[in-house]
Amino acid sequence: MFLRVFSFLILFIFITSCDKFSFSKSNEKEQVLDTIVNFSSVDTSPSFKICDSLINKVEKSNCFRNTIHNKIGAELQKHEFTIRDSISEVIYVDLLISSKGKIVLEAIQSSESIKIQLPKLDSILKVSVDLIPSIYPAIKRGIPVNTKYRLPILIEL
Numbered sequence: 001m002f003l004r005v006f007s008f009l010i011l012f013i014f015i016t017s018c019d020k021f022s023f024s025k026s027n028e029k030e031q032v033l034d035t036i037v038n039f040s041s042v043d044t045s046p047s048f049k050i051c052d053s054l055i056n057k058v059e060k061s062n063c064f065r066n067t068i069h070n071k072i073g074a075e076l077q078k079h080e081f082t083i084r085d086s087i088s089e090v091i092y093v094d095l096l097i098s099s100k101g102k103i104v105l106e107a108i109q110s111s112e113s114i115k116i117q118l119p120k121l122d123s124i125l126k127v128s129v130d131l132i133p134s135i136y137p138a139i140k141r142g143i144p145v146n147t148k149y150r151l152p153i154l155i156e157l
Helices: 001-018 057-077 112-117 121-130
Strands: 088-097 103-109 138-140 143-145 147-156
Touching: 057 121, 057 147, 088 112, 088 121, 103 121, 112 121
Parallel strands: none
Antiparallel strands: 088 103, 088 147, 138 143
C-alpha cells in the first residue's frame, strides 16, 4: 500500500510540474538586436564645450552650427579684401569632423568670380578652420564617429 501511495505521489508531481517546463523556444524572451543602421544621421551631433550643456538635439546642433559660423566669420572679419565689383554670393565649406574631434577642411565650393576676385580666400578659410579648437565628436550608438558638414558662408563685399 505504501508503495502504491508513493508511486501515485511521484506520478502526480511529474504530471503537475510538466507545465512549468518549456520545451519550445517560442516562449523564451529573446533580445532583438536592431541591425538596421541609418548612416545619414547621428544620435548626438558634434558640439563645442559651450553647447555641451544643451539637451535638445536640435538646439545642440544649432548651437554647433552657429558657433562654427561665428568662429569662421570672426576670422574672416580680421582680413581686408580689395575687389573690383561688389560681391554677394554664398560659398560652401565642406568640413570633416573626425571621431577624435579634429576639424579638417575638405573642400570649398565657390564661383569663378570669387576665385578670381578673392584668390586668398581659400587659404584664409583653411587657416580659420585650423584655428578652431577640438570639439566633442558626433556619437552614433555610443561610439564617436566621423561626420561631414557643409557650411554655407555668405560673402558680401
